[in-house]
Amino acid sequence: MITVVLVDDQELVRTGLRSIVERDEDIRVVAEAADGRAGAELVRQHRPDVVLMDIRMPRLDGIGATELIVQDPKLAHVRVVVLTTFDEDENVLAAIRAGAAGYLLKDIAPHELREGLRVVVAGESLLSPSITKKVLGHLGERIDRTVRPELLDGLTEREREVLERVARGASNAEVGKSLHLSPATARTYVSRLLAKLHARDRAQLVVIGYESGLVSPGSEADSH
Numbered sequence: 001m002i003t004v005v006l007v008d009d010q011e012l013v014r015t016g017l018r019s020i021v022e023r024d025e026d027i028r029v030v031a032e033a034a035d036g037r038a039g040a041e042l043v044r045q046h047r048p049d050v051v052l053m054d055i056r057m058p059r060l061d062g063i064g065a066t067e068l069i070v071q072d073p074k075l076a077h078v079r080v081v082v083l084t085t086f087d088e089d090e091n092v093l094a095a096i097r098a099g100a101a102g103y104l105l106k107d108i109a110p111h112e113l114r115e116g117l118r119v120v121v122a123g124e125s126l127l128s129p130s131i132t133k134k135v136l137g138h139l140g141e142r143i144d145r146t147v148r149p150e151l152l153d154g155l156t157e158r159e160r161e162v163l164e165r166v167a168r169g170a171s172n173a174e175v176g177k178s179l180h181l182s183p184a185t186a187r188t189y190v191s192r193l194l195a196k197l198h199a200r201d202r203a204q205l206v207v208i209g210y211e212s213g214l215v216s217p218g219s220e221a222d223s224h
Helices: 011-021 036-046 062-070 086-098 110-122 132-142 157-167 172-179 183-196 202-211
Strands: 002-007 027-033 050-054 079-084 102-105
Touching: 002 011, 002 036, 002 110, 011 027, 011 050, 011 110, 027 036, 036 050, 036 062, 050 062, 050 110, 062 079, 062 086, 079 086, 079 110, 086 102, 086 202, 102 110, 157 172, 157 183, 157 202, 172 183, 183 202
Parallel strands: 002 027, 002 050, 050 079, 079 102
Antiparallel strands: none
16 A cells, blocks of 8 residues: 655645545555645654655745655655646756655646556656656756766766666666666666665656766757
8 A cells, every 4th residue: 555645735736636646546645734844744643655745835845845854764765756847847856856756747647646656656767757758858957057077986887877877767677778788787776876876766866967967958868
């Protein structure tokens, strides 16, 4: 059973999300909150698998709430997924830097939302598969262009190749296929990158890929 906490200041949005995610028997909403501070408290109480987090809210926004959740060692297993629209790309990037595992668009299809939750919990790819490539282009254009290649110090050539593909939104299977690696080997490389780069998850690997200059804004996100 995947447990979810909904954090959004619009009751209608929360009602719709609950209806959508609970359509499948393996997903259950355990609590709802209308602002980030109340949401963080509910997450501490219920310790869900996933938090669906709005960005713009009163009292404490989604970025601040994400920081509170991520910084709590007792909530290390909790994955925060930001709900966003295309005009909030800079805020999405800030949320990922704060520790969010990824993002979903608010107009995502119901079945893609549910599948996105499963993907996040499984840890295979923490960015919504159907929109990652498109959104990464938007994010890349907004990242501070002070390139820091030193972020990649200590990585082997193969690890850089894997990071580049992850930063472009590739899943482990896609990474393996493009580099002629088995999915298990690709997964091992990703785990090694997380450890070496002190990244919480794949979402932060994406940011590092751009900030290091390994991936350039505006480049083709699907050119694995």
